[in-house]
Amino acid sequence: MxxxxxxxxxxxxxxxxxxxxxxxxxxxxxxxxxxxxxxxxxxxxxxxxxxxxxxxxxxxxxxxxxxxxxxxxxxxxxxxxxxxxxxLHGLESLGVAARERAPHVKRGAVTGSVGKTSVTQAIKAGLDLAGPAHGSIKSYNNHIGVPLTLARMLVQTQRAVFEIGMNAPGEIAPLSRFVAPHAACVTTVGPVHIEAFSDGEAGVAREKASIFQGLVPGGAAVANGDVAFSDVLCDAARSVGARLLTFGTDAGHDARLLDFRPDAEGASVAAELFGQRIDYRLAQSGAHWGLNSLCVLLMLDALDVSLDTGLEALAGFQPLAGRGQTRTVTLADGAFTLIDESYNANPLSMAAGFKTLGARTTSGRRVVVLTDMLELGDQSRDLHEGLAAPIDSAGLDLVHVAGPEMRWLYDALPVSRRGVWRATAAELAAEAVMLVAPGDVVMVKGSNGSKASLVAKALADLQGRDMPPATR
CATH class of the missing domain: 3.40.1390.10 (MurE/MurF, N-terminal domain)
Known part of the structure; x- marks a missing residue:
């Protein structure tokens, strides 16, 4: 060339x-x-x-x-x-032209109810180590972001990865056809955007599975085998003649999670990949990163990236802003750990976050600060109340919440776990100094639209502050 x-x-x-x-x-x-x-x-x-x-x-x-x-x-x-x-049609044509003028580029596509941005960026980290690479930035995953990302792809690119999202039925397949990926994955399926689907999660699963419709002939379809609707994903892959690759915790998957052990620096993982035992490190400590990392490795393999390169990328891949970034906030008389998960939330990611927080060792309390989950339709009350069970399973000590939907959770919690409820995230943020104490590990999580980031910022801004006696 x-x-x-x-x-x-x-x-x-x-x-x-x-x-x-x-x-x-x-x-x-x-x-x-x-x-x-x-x-x-x-x-x-x-x-x-x-x-x-x-x-x-x-x-x-x-x-x-x-x-x-x-x-x-x-x-x-x-x-x-x-x-x-x-x-807009001009942009779409420019994106297609960028793809067609560089037929040598190996392209991947990522969707899922949870984790698609982080998985996309982790795949991109592996592609970068393997040679000139390109990929989505931020969450450029819609009818503008996907063709825009294509239009920005240089001719000398060797590999690329694209995030694909949706808000309503019928959006993913056309975007996947723009990309024409050699490998596509579904990270997981859950109750996200379910108000747009009359049959709930089953409809979400079919929409996510439609990413396989854009695959080039003989392309690889990477599917989460642990989700309730895994058969929908696998059937969709087979229907287009894709090479099906699955990841999960049970025997028989191409990538199988054996053990996940979080610690202060990340996590140690034991897994089987195509029948071979592998042990590796992650810079991520979130429990969901056990399966996420297997999804990444299968995608990298399908895009002709070596296992050693993939493991190196995962070992160095840090949590993204608002998606698990962790920092120590030093106070005048101690410190607390802040886990910022404020970018987005749904029942699946909430449960994963609680499990991650519950596994953290601390001299203080395990505190979670939550704002409303959005776009849950008429299931919103049940799904918010339902968060009480995984909070209990994770053994969390204190729960602060904001928003009208989170009131359902607040009322469902035992009095011993109730912190404060406020009508808005802004009101809760104004009381940040009262929410934590030295020694605590604190996770902030909520939908982007319910402004959880305001609370995360307010807690981070406590750096150097003295705490009132009531919080000690």
Whole structure:
């Protein structure tokens, strides 16, 4: 293959050719692609997408910030632009062109009710060690994020991984077809976005399994064999002729978890991979990372990454922001451990978090701070009340909650475990100094929309503070 390391991501003429658009102005090299005028860097292609605001309104700002070219639906002022009938469809065409001009790239796709962002980034860590790699950033997993991630893929990339999400039925399969992955996985299936499905988790399982519809012929389908709807995943993989690979705790899986032992620095894992015993370290201590790590290893194997490289990547892969990052918050007269799980939450991830917290050794209390789980439809009360059982199983000492849905859990808890309930996360955050004491291990978890991050930040900001006598 010729050396393409010096070539730009795109040129304006290439964008016009890929999208079927018409270039107005000079043909210029393009070094990046974005739809957010506030993120524009010199040489970027600005996408004038229509959302809550019309992106065309910000074309001038984008050019002023250094945009080389804009993809638009009508003429704009300030720089060169490519006119297409529909800017979103233009982005989709650009993503497909990026995929087709680099047929050598091994592509992976990840979905699941829990853990897809962390698993995607762990796979990306392994791909990075194996050679030039590309992947989703943040949670760019929807109808804009997936084609945008494709459009940003350099020709010299060897391997890439894409996160694929959904809010409603029928969204995953089209996104998977954009990616056309060589390997695709479902991390797990649970009651997430169930208000959009008349048959609850069964519908969620079918939607997640539809990621296999985009696989290239003979591609690998990696499925969680421990979930209640594993047969839905496996049947979907077989129906498209995929090479089925499963992970779980029972005998017969391609990757089988034998033992998971968390500690202060992460966890030690014992497993079998294709019948071979392997022992390895993780930088993650969350109980769910036992199976997550097996999913990662199967995906890396399917993308032609060696086992040694995969294990090296897992050993160094740290928890992401809001997804298990742990820090010591030093107070004037002691310290507590803060586990930030504030990015998102659902019943599955809640139970996993409680189990992780319960396994931590501490001289103080095991405290969990929770905000509402969202998009649970008419099952919300039952699912919030149902958190009391895994809290009890994990042996947690104290539970603080915020939000109208979490009131159901609060009332279901024994008085001995009840901390405080507040109507909003902001109210709870304002009382952060009263929620913890030196020696505690504290986990904050809730749906992003219910603002659990406000509480996590307030607790982190106690660094150096003196604690009132009531908390000691």
């Amino acid at each position: 010729p050396d393409t390391s010096a070539r730009p991501l795109w040129t304006a003429a290439e964008v016009a050719a890929a999208t079927g658009g018409v270039l107005h102005g000079d043909d210029r090299p393009i070094t990046g692609v974005t739809y957010n005028s506030r993120e524009i860097g010199p040489g970027d292609l600005f996408l004038a997408l229509k959302g809550a605001r019309d992106g065309h309104e910000f074309a001038g700002d984008a050019f002023a910030a250094g945009a080389a070219t804009a993809l638009v639906e009508h003429a704009v002022e300030g720089g060169a632009y490519v006119v297409v009938p529909d800017a």
